[in-house]
Amino acid sequence: MTRKQRRSILIGTCVAVLGVAVGLVLFALEDSIVFFYSPSDIAEKNIKPGQRIRIGGLVQEGSVKRGGGARVEFAVTDTAKTLPVAYTGVLPDLFREGQGIVAEGKLGSDGVFVAENVLAKHDENYMPPEVADALQKQGVWQGEKTGKKGY
């Protein structure tokens, strides 16, 4: 085998692996990234039901209703608009009314957001940055952008 052939095999393999990797990355970015919206965004932007999204805001005071079993309904607000959310499962430790949360899931055709995941941070001072930004837009949240400690 000549030196040239060796080199072309080496380069060919590299190009092939990198090509496959770039393809995978582009395909996955197309398919599996999740956009974040605030309740106001959802009201304005006409998000299609069934699309996987993240939402965030404050859990509205007095909105948490527990149904039978592990189903919970509550409303998330950025103070301008509110969005009803339904979730089945165990809520995080720091979930409570007035607390900032982020939820991932899909918007139902009835306008209720069906959450598959609810995240509240592990620190009572923590405000998820997306939520802080969304609230800042509404002129509500005045504090630091993000919370104090955590690990």
Next chain:
Amino acid sequence: MIAEVGHFALILALGVALVQTVLPIWGAQRGDLAMMNVGSSAAQGQLALLLVAFIGLTIAYVTSDFSLQNVVQNSHSAKPMLYKISGVWGNHEGSMLLWVLILALFGSAVALFGRNLPPDLKANVLGVQGSISVAFLTFIITTSNPFTRIHPAPFEGQGLNPILQDPALSFHPPFLYMGYVGFSIAFSFAVAALITGRIDPAWARWVRPWTLAAWMFLTIGISMGSWWAYYELGWGGWWFWDPVENASFMPWLAGTALLHSALVMEKRDALKVWTVLLAILAFSLSLMGTFLVRSGVLTSVHSFAVDPARGVFILAIMVLFTGGALALFASRAGLLRQGGLFAPVSREGALVLNNLLITTACAAVFVGTLYPLALEAVTGAKISVGPPFFNATFGPLMIPLLIAMPYGPFLSWKRGDILGASQRLWVAAFFTLLAIIAAYAVSGSGPWLAPLGIGLGMWVIMGAISEVGFRAKAFRAPLDEVLRRLRNLPRSAYGAAVAHIGIGVMVLGIVATTAWQSEKIVALSPGQTASIAGYELKFAGVVPAQGPNYSEQVGQFVVSRGGKEVTRLLPSKRLYSAPETATTEAGILGAWTGDLYVVLGDALKDGAFSVRFYFNPLVRLIWIGTIIMFLGGLISLSDRRLRVGAPKRARVRAAQVVPAE
């Protein structure tokens, strides 16, 4: 008083680090041996001073000295002793102090064990180490001083975040930093070699043990973090592709690639340019990890205190070191002559494939971690890139890597015989087939690809065993000859085989728990039962209890199997008093077949609770695999040929150092 001593030692350490940066490198340029030797003494002095600073801060924590702002913010007098100590590095300032302490530890180890390095190389290495110290000590003293006093001193501290009050997490940061910072040695060696312009197989032999040590610590550090997340966060998962997890995983990938490419350089004098580049990249990725965690640019469970000034400072350090090293690399790389030709099918070829796949996978993780930041900066859209992205990109790249893994050691250097290697792997192939069939038979349901994944794990394990067996002529020679051969095999061969077995074991655990995890969420009233994976769980109500610094609600679950009581699981919800925080403690029944994992949820009406059950099959194999990998590294490190000062004393300015093999 003790705090002032610590503070003073910290500032002195900066001065010593400055000396360590300037004099040895200058001396190396002038060929002045006395100036070069300053490096070693400075490295020892720096270690001593930083030890004083670190012990000073530790004493402040242990005695709850609330006149220090750092102690007030992160400690509490009622905290158990273990967490008072681990609280030292459970916060930004203290963990940075630990970071530089470990940096100094490695620097002093090079000074101590590197007696037979060429003096100019050693001087340059210590100089570069010193410059990293200068940057980080300046950072600590100007923006994150742990010794800042507070006046008036409060009577009580604010406490350590309760989810950090955990034994595994107490030791997770030190191991992680040993890994991160350990790569600084490979970095310093790379930069020093670029400065002197001499890179030869001996260089690779000096770098490899340091890289291996760093890699071992990083492996254990990441594994501890994963184990902690598994049982403490109560989400039933072991890896979340969280940006901060990725930040520690990327240097690990680069370090793994570096270990393998340095092998080629050591034995065959090839891949020099690439190896040097990897050495620079591994540490750069460690710096990036530090930046990502501490700058607050990421949304993560791990985020430290956020202060824009700190983020910018660390970014500047990262740009300076990575940029500087890469610029030096660009200007000098042309000087590195390539030696050692090899055919595409050969040991070298296999290691190139390994490097190609690992670095590509690392790049995919990099894109997934930083894409949301880039997109938000450019368009303002907020996105998150979650596990689906990484499963779709990282996973497919690992499959060819795992398939090719057993082949590597069977191919000879320069030109290998793939057909011959396949023939020698028939035993491994047989066991693989057996494992696939058994997995189909046992699982019954689940994704059809999963048994193939089990086969892949078995292939890697049996491939590594076959290699040792082949080299010992097992079943082909008389027993006493086989035993003699086994005794004479170099430890590095055993180390590599054991580490590869660890990967295989981990793959088994990952595939099994990903494919066959079962999950159930139910509302249970006391007296009711639920069943999962053949276990019956009877809920016997909730009992309040009191811990040293928390109160808790403990759920009582009687676990039985086939009518016989197995154990009682006590998942709880804790409320810590300082800082006031709720945490979830999962109840876990560990067994070889899998973990039964119970999380107590919210109280519902009429004394009922929502409860989440998981069954995670073979999940322990994931962490056992990482421990096996660590042991493999340890065995390899004990090899006489690899031992840190073992390479023969190289003649200074000798033309070429001939590799031992």
